[in-house]
Amino acid sequence: MSTISFKTSVKIPQTDWSPHLAALSAAQMNGWATIQDPDPRLNDYVAQIKNSAEVLVVIGIGGAFLGTKALLDAIPRESKTEIIFAGTSLSPAAMQQALDRIGDRNFCINVVSKSGTTIETNVAFDIFYQKLRDKYKEKADSRVYATTGRSGTIFQMASERNWSWLEHPDNVGGRYSVLTSVGLLPLAVGGVDILELLGGAKSYAANLTGALNYAALRVHLHNQGYFSEAMATFEPELRYFMEWWKQLFGESEGKNKVGLLPTSLMYSTDLHSLGQLIQDGNPKIFETFLEIQPTASDIHINALRGLESKDLAEINAAALRATVAAHASVRPVVEIRINNRTAADFGALVYFFFIAAAMSAFALGQNPFDQPGVEVYKKNMQKLLGLSDD
Numbered sequence: 001m002s003t004i005s006f007k008t009s010v011k012i013p014q015t016d017w018s019p020h021l022a023a024l025s026a027a028q029m030n031g032w033a034t035i036q037d038p039d040p041r042l043n044d045y046v047a048q049i050k051n052s053a054e055v056l057v058v059i060g061i062g063g064a065f066l067g068t069k070a071l072l073d074a075i076p077r078e079s080k081t082e083i084i085f086a087g088t089s090l091s092p093a094a095m096q097q098a099l100d101r102i103g104d105r106n107f108c109i110n111v112v113s114k115s116g117t118t119i120e121t122n123v124a125f126d127i128f129y130q131k132l133r134d135k136y137k138e139k140a141d142s143r144v145y146a147t148t149g150r151s152g153t154i155f156q157m158a159s160e161r162n163w164s165w166l167e168h169p170d171n172v173g174g175r176y177s178v179l180t181s182v183g184l185l186p187l188a189v190g191g192v193d194i195l196e197l198l199g200g201a202k203s204y205a206a207n208l209t210g211a212l213n214y215a216a217l218r219v220h221l222h223n224q225g226y227f228s229e230a231m232a233t234f235e236p237e238l239r240y241f242m243e244w245w246k247q248l249f250g251e252s253e254g255k256n257k258v259g260l261l262p263t264s265l266m267y268s269t270d271l272h273s274l275g276q277l278i279q280d281g282n283p284k285i286f287e288t289f290l291e292i293q294p295t296a297s298d299i300h301i302n303a304l305r306g307l308e309s310k311d312l313a314e315i316n317a318a319a320l321r322a323t324v325a326a327h328a329s330v331r332p333v334v335e336i337r338i339n340n341r342t343a344a345d346f347g348a349l350v351y352f353f354f355i356a357a358a359m360s361a362f363a364l365g366q367n368p369f370d371q372p373g374v375e376v377y378k379k380n381m382q383k384l385l386g387l388s389d390d
Ligand code: PA5
Pocket: 061, 062, 063, 064, 112, 113, 114, 115, 116, 117, 118, 121, 173, 174, 175, 176, 251, 371, 374
């Protein structure tokens, strides 16, 4: 069973969550809160992709990308099919790099977009679809898997060209979608045990105490004038988990002039850069450590004086304990820890943060499920590209 430990030195105020839990139950966009079984077509699609592709190109941005990337990086797995991502940048150099990475290898595309109208996704898809058509001619369409809503350019093309299709549920927003077909298809192709992942989330859903305490603490510190929460980890493979977390909280609660700025610290690297600011700089930032229970590793120190034969895991754990103690002396510190790197543990952790983000946003008086601010640049860009007049 997966458990999440939540620890803080801050006294958490008593919070009555019942109105916010009721708001979640009543929300139209709460489809993520009840974990659903995978789409029945998914197993066949996964088998087709694994049998025919050395590379799966997943094209999408925001919630269509971050959760999948986070879990592929975090969960130990094996797959003969390499997953690469596109659509997160319009840089020609980055696009070329992704195209070159496929080279002559066999590939399939999974285009992921709820709206089917996101410009970054549609541009990248256009480019990779051309490569697919050049290579596979009239057979190209059998290699496209579209995860999208029931409207928009991508859905229209999927219907016209008979692509394999998975529904992006209408009642789930992008940043809450990693446990739906959005994440499940590429995660399964990448070798993640998706049933175990969903099982972990389901088991966490049965007891939300830690997530509610975390939400209460965030709201309390926000109301005390803290402007930023920095998430820190000593595990580089959690870098994208922190990126996913930033999107989840930034888009859920950052509106109407409120919201904590979620930022991330990659230790030990950042101990020798931003660590200075965290120790001695602006005190209105609190720090949340994302931890995995250390276990013995196979790597030991050789001859370094004083550390001979020490397990590297023990040294990394010492760096964590030393940093928590140093930073807790000057600012509020939170520790969130899972026991193992299993799919079940990460499923639970995803659900933990889903609930905490929705509850924090409700408690700050915000709608956790919209992102009106993102539209402003999109409209400007459409105008600059001559796609609209206003
Ligand atoms: O959380 C969200 O809803 C957003 O970050 C979306 O995931 C992102 O904007 C991509 O949108 P779409 O899936 O419509 O292409």
